[in-house]
Amino acid sequence: MIQLGVNIDHVATLRQARGTIYPSPVQAALMAESAGADVITLHLREDRRHIQDADVEILRQSLQTRMNLEMAVTDEMVQIALRIRPQDVCLVPEKREELTTEGGLDVAAHFAKVREACAALGAAGIRVSLFIDADRKQLDASKAAGAPVVEIHTGHYADATSRVEQQKEFERIADAVAYGQSIGLQVNAGHGLHYHNVQPIAALPGMAELNIGHAIVAHALFVGWENAVREMKSLMLAARS
Numbered sequence: 001m002i003q004l005g006v007n008i009d010h011v012a013t014l015r016q017a018r019g020t021i022y023p024s025p026v027q028a029a030l031m032a033e034s035a036g037a038d039v040i041t042l043h044l045r046e047d048r049r050h051i052q053d054a055d056v057e058i059l060r061q062s063l064q065t066r067m068n069l070e071m072a073v074t075d076e077m078v079q080i081a082l083r084i085r086p087q088d089v090c091l092v093p094e095k096r097e098e099l100t101t102e103g104g105l106d107v108a109a110h111f112a113k114v115r116e117a118c119a120a121l122g123a124a125g126i127r128v129s130l131f132i133d134a135d136r137k138q139l140d141a142s143k144a145a146g147a148p149v150v151e152i153h154t155g156h157y158a159d160a161t162s163r164v165e166q167q168k169e170f171e172r173i174a175d176a177v178a179y180g181q182s183i184g185l186q187v188n189a190g191h192g193l194h195y196h197n198v199q200p201i202a203a204l205p206g207m208a209e210l211n212i213g214h215a216i217v218a219h220a221l222f223v224g225w226e227n228a229v230r231e232m233k234s235l236m237l238a239a240r241s
């Protein structure tokens with residue numbers, strides 16, 4: 001059954017805006033689990049703009065489901081992951097000046113470094129996912145690097161400004177999802193998905209997990225946090241029926 005990873009980054013964004021102790025990403029994560037989240041995803045960025053190291057530590061001891069820790073491919077982050085031991089790590093590209101993740105990890109261009117991180121994390125029992133663009137070359141490189149999972153970047157699909165462009169991006173994603181499975185990878189997807197664009201992605205055969213955050217946090221302002229999570233999960237399951 002398709003799984004929902006709720007990304008709680010932007011609960012922390014609201015907290016960091018004033019430097020208060022509220023809203024608590026930990027409380028958000030536990031409530032999301034009660035509302036149907038299968039995974040809790042959080043991005044410990046190098047600039048700590050939202051999720052803090054303490055959030056990761058507390059959540060690792062508190063979650064009932066699974067922690068999917070997103071991080072850059074750096075020595076600092078690999079050491080943190082080896083200490084915290086989340087069930088899953090998703091390696092993502094990071095640029096300090098970016099507003100949000102702008103594209104997929106170029107595994108092919110940074111093959112040795114990615115393969116080394118996959119080996120170190122895998123040896124510690126952590127399941128590694130690579131956040132990549134919908135590109136067969138990146139899928140082949142991910143497989144060769146030893147990652148069992150990939151997460152297809154859906155940002156270009158989400159940001160499309162016309163139906164024609166969105167359909168073109170959707171077809172790229174559909175090809176990547178099918179091809180990734182054909183070479184033995186688990187295929188997830190995420191970035192920019194919301195209540196009006198998620199179902200075609202969720203309906204793709206074999207789609208294992210969607211990681212969604214910004215839209216759920218935004219919708220929660222109007223319907224409440226648990227309802228926002230429940231609604232997203234229901235849309236995803238309905239797309240599969």
Ligand SMILES: CC(=O)[C@@H](O)[C@H](O)COP(=O)(O)O
Nearest residue numbers: 009043092100101131190191
């Ligand atoms: C990798 C990805 O698409 C997101 O999960 C990532 O967390 C985006 O970064 P921000 O959460 O800082 O926007």
Ligand SMILES: NCC(=O)COP(=O)(O)O
Nearest residue numbers: 007190191192211213214
């Ligand atoms: N990897 C994607 C993710 O975790 C959430 O991205 P978004 O829904 O906040 O854009």
